[in-house]
Amino acid sequence: MKKCVSEEVLLMLAEKELDADSACRIREHLRSCERCRDLFEEYERTLTLLSEERIDVPGQAEWARLRETVGERLGRKGAARPAWVYGVAGAAACVLMIILAVRPDVLRRHERLPEVARSEAPTVTSGKGVARESELTREPELAQESEATREERPGTVRDETAALEETGPPGAQVAQFTLSLASLSSDELSELDDLTVVSGGLRSSDVMLLDLTDAEIDELIKDLESTPSLENGNSQGT
């Protein structure tokens, strides 16, 4: 029996993205295959429907307001400062350097991603439902993750965690860590995005894993809600 055509190829045919020979062969197949013909027609009608969506763009007044707001935000950042401000800033910098020279542990800044990920980011782990100081529980209880809970259950939805690899020269040790995205603000998400693009450390497969449907979010929430109390250190999935 002749093999049917994949849906992806039918879509390409509907969008006229196949070369002439391939298109001809597929159309020949459609003449004798009801299943493929119906699917193809569904894709054609769907694309027609979707092409009817119209988007109204902002008018001149709205663009002007947008321009003004952007200008204000940039202006606030870039406004000229009086000279005395630089003097004070310089003095403060000197004091800071003295402090750091004497007590380097006074200021701990988590500038590097691995440290941020490991130490401060609340962790939501799918299937385990153990949240640590996150918006999810709104409680300050700390969770104890055992090694066993780190393994994913079969079919568990990957939640909004990004597996990031630091890329480096060949042969270099690669650090792996996870970072929860649920607690990040949009600015932080943007910053993370920039970092990973520049470093090249976020793989395309990870980008796709960050895509959660509403059903997946619901499932994740149910997992989190059904976990036992954190106080006794128990967690599901063990």
Added chain:
Amino acid sequence: MMTERERELLDAFVEGNESAFEELITESRERIYRTVMRIVRNHEDALDVMQDSLVKAFRKRKSFRGDSSFSTWLTSIAVREAINRVKRDRFRNAISLSLLGSRPAPEKHNPDAEAERSITEERIDAAISQLPPVQRAVFTMKFHEDYTLREIGELVGSSEGAVKASYYHAVRKLRMSLRDLRENPRERK
């Protein structure tokens, strides 16, 4: 091929000239707005994302190296902002409402405008809104804005193959979501 004028504008922009920035934006802003709007699915959020993107682009102007066109560079920033916005809002909204024990009704920012929409438009909007953010962005850019798979891959930071798969999955989901709409043309206004 970049014109002399474009080169001058880009040089001025990188040096921090806001007027040059405005002139560079003017040509591409509508296309970028449409892309953003199709991702975030409402006008106010789209304007917010545009605002954030433009501010970010200007602040990061030194990172513009001219490897791609200014328009592509700016679109990349805007698309990522839009995707992040959707992800953040969806997840947090779902979590907070879950704690309240209810689910949200679809947001309606402009009830009057909503009333004028046809059933078809509402169904299409609902179907696209169900797509995960990256799929939504990929679908929008390929189907509505005619970006190539390679271009979209660069914009969202993904491989061409992953983008192709994402696009196919998006259309497949839309096909299934809108199946009954195709079969009942009388529902369409």
